[in-house]
Amino acid sequence: MNLKKLENKIVNILADKLSTSVKLQSICNKLKHDISYYDWVGFYFKNGSKNELKLGPFAGEATEHTLIPFGKGICGQVAVSNENFVVQDVTAQDNYISRPLHNHLFLFSVLFSFFQFKFYDFF
Numbered sequence: 001m002n003l004k005k006l007e008n009k010i011v012n013i014l015a016d017k018l019s020t021s022v023k024l025q026s027i028c029n030k031l032k033h034d035i036s037y038y039d040w041v042g043f044y045f046k047n048g049s050k051n052e053l054k055l056g057p058f059a060g061e062a063t064e065h066t067l068i069p070f071g072k073g074i075c076g077q078v079a080v081s082n083e084n085f086v087v088q089d090v091t092a093q094d095n096y097i098s099r100p101l102h103n104h105l106f107l108f109s110v111l112f113s114f115f116q117f118k119f120y121d122f123f
Helices: 003-015 020-034 073-081
Strands: 041-046 052-059 067-069 085-087 106-108
Touching: 003 020, 020 041, 020 052, 041 073, 052 073, 067 073, 073 085
Parallel strands: none
Antiparallel strands: 041 052, 052 067, 085 106
């Protein structure tokens, strides 16, 4: 996997004149397809004024976790801390909300802007 090429593909998706939801879905599909050890890729966003995350575009198996309260699970923890969190094995985390997994590597990132971080820093 060439991370620079993958980064360029993501940047090209973002530059397209498509809706935000289509761009995000395309990014999920691209990451799931191009990174063999990712079995699920998705975005969670703050749900309006509520202190919870709502599942947005994703690629992979459907999940029952469409709403996650702030502080619950790893995604909810990241929402509270506003800090990126790379987890090698989510099952080893006390705050993990279980779901069927084939892969235990997850990336949780607070995204204020798609260009706030270097894409390849997380792989």
